[in-house]
Amino acid sequence: MTVLDASDRSIIRATQAGLPLVAAPYAAVAAAVGLTEAEVIARMTAMQDRGVIRRIAVAPNHYALGMTANGMSVWDVADDRISELGARIGALPYVTHCYQRPRALPDWPYNLFAMLHGESREEVEGKRAEVASILGPACRGHDILYSTRILKKTGLRLRDE
Amino acid sequence: MTRPTRTVLPPEALDPTDRAILNALQDGFPLTLRPYDDAGAALGITGENLIARLARLRDLGAITRFGPFFDAAAMGGAFCLCAMAVPADRFDEVLTKVNAHPEVAHNYERTHALNMWFVLATDSPEGIERTAEAIEGETGLKVMLFPKLEEYFIGFRVQA
Numbered sequence: 001m002t003v004l005d006a007s008d009r010s011i012i013r014a015t016q017a018g019l020p021l022v023a024a025p026y027a028a029v030a031a032a033v034g035l036t037e038a039e040v041i042a043r044m045t046a047m048q049d050r051g052v053i054r055r056i057a058v059a060p061n062h063y064a065l066g067m068t069a070n071g072m073s074v075w076d077v078a079d080d081r082i083s084e085l086g087a088r089i090g091a092l093p094y095v096t097h098c099y100q101r102p103r104a105l106p107d108w109p110y111n112l113f114a115m116l117h118g119e120s121r122e123e124v125e126g127k128r129a130e131v132a133s134i135l136g137p138a139c140r141g142h143d144i145l146y147s148t149r150i151l152k153k154t155g156l157r158l159r160d161e
Numbered sequence: 162m163t164r165p166t167r168t169v170l171p172p173e174a175l176d177p178t179d180r181a182i183l184n185a186l187q188d189g190f191p192l193t194l195r196p197y198d199d200a201g202a203a204l205g206i207t208g209e210n211l212i213a214r215l216a217r218l219r220d221l222g223a224i225t226r227f228g229p230f231f232d233a234a235a236m237g238g239a240f241c242l243c244a245m246a247v248p249a250d251r252f253d254e255v256l257t258k259v260n261a262h263p264e265v266a267h268n269y270e271r272t273h274a275l276n277m278w279f280v281l282a283t284d285s286p287e288g289i290e291r292t293a294e295a296i297e298g299e300t301g302l303k304v305m306l307f308p309k310l311e312e313y314f315i316g317f318r319v320q321a
Contacts, residue, residue, distance in 0.1 A: 003237075004236060004237070012229075012231060012236070015228050015229050016228070016229075016231065017228070018219075018226055018227055018228040019190070019227060019228035019229065021197075021212045021215055021216050021227075022212070023195060023197060023198070023208060023209070023212070024194060024195060025196065025197070026192070026194070026196075027194075037194070041192050041193070041194075044192050044229070045192050048192065050235060051232055051235045052231060052232055052235040052236055053229045053230065053231060053232070054230045054231070054232050055188070055189050055190075055229075055230055056189060056190035056192070056228060056229045056230070057186055057187050057188065057189060057190060057227070057230060058182070058183060058186040058187055058215070058218075058224045058226070058227045059187075059224060059225045059226040059227070059230075060183050060187070060223065060224055060225070060319065061222055061223055061224060061225045063168075063169065064168060064169060064170050064221070064222045064223050065169075065170065065175075065183075065223060065319055066169055066170070066172070068169060072271065072278070082311075083311065086311065086313040087313050089313065090312075090313025090314055091313075093318035094318075098312070098313040098314065099309040099310070099311065099312050099313065100309070100310040100311040100313075101242065101307040101308065101309055101310060102307065102308065102310060104305050104307070107275075107305075108275070108305065113242075113307075143273070145271040145272055145273045145275075145278070146271065146272045147269040147270065147271050147278075148270045148271065148272060149269070149270040150267075150268075150269060151256055151260065151268035151269060151270055151277070151279070152260045152265060152266075152267060152268035152279070153266075153267050153268075
């Protein structure tokens with residue numbers, strides 16, 4: 001666990017809704033939190049190096065971009081192949097949220113989760129077959145779970161202190 | 162930030178440069194004095210143009226967010242994917258009890274015996290276990306925990 005000081009936390013609070021769309025965004029953040037631009041850049045660089053900031057990036061809206069169908073595919077992959085095969089599956093252009101997770105035997109034998117996106121259920125099913133062929137005999141079984149309803153969706157927010 | 166809309170954009174809403182931005186900016190963004198100029202240069206556009214396009218993509222709903230993605234675990238908190246097998250005749254009652262916990266971020270109904278899948282986001286690792294136990298106590302149903310062991314991230318790619 002990484003210790004964050006008050007200045008780090010103020011930068012997190014100032015940027016968690018998004019990075020300002022201005023020519024010098026770190027100067028804008030600096031002005032908002034009472035630090036210098038150089039200090040904001042240095043602290044954000046350090047946070048990125050420590051993994052507190054995973055990346056600074058856009059999050060595409062799959063649905064708006066036509067990927068209206070998605071399924072949570074789950075796979076039982078041999079433990080000695082999971083790192084190599086997980087990286088290959090995560091690199092596929094239609095895959096997001098690709099994770100190794102623990103099995104929960106006997107009910108749940110699956111240890112690789114990968115969200116598959118497509119323009120239709122049929123397309124997602126086709127991608128499921130592609131993933132199955134990449135995994136080959138290293139995969140002992142799989143399933144795909146489609147979402148039927150969004151029951152709750154809220155963003156993560158660091159609480160104000 | 163605008164909320165993601167459940168509307169599909171017409172294909173002509175995005176030009177090739179917009180698509181290149183969507184792909185390139187999933188991988189990272191510079192921590193420099195003029196980062197839009199630097200990221201724009203790699204895409205063959207000015208920083209000013211990149212800012213205008215990002216604002217438009219956001220307003221259109223093509224992107225849900227642009228900025229730093231923080232790791233809950235590295236900040237001392239925790240995330241955990243959880244699942245429950247909820248009997249159909251108790252679904253609404255259980256849903257109300259689960260969603261009442263502010264730690265429950267996303268919650269989806271899915272096609273499986275494990276039919277309720279949600280993410281717990283807590284400000285300490287102990288918070289996951291505590292919240293899961295509270296839900297089990299309130300509902301009498303088992304909460305299965307699927308914490309991530311490893312992430313294989315590359316990102317989603319749009320047709321350029």
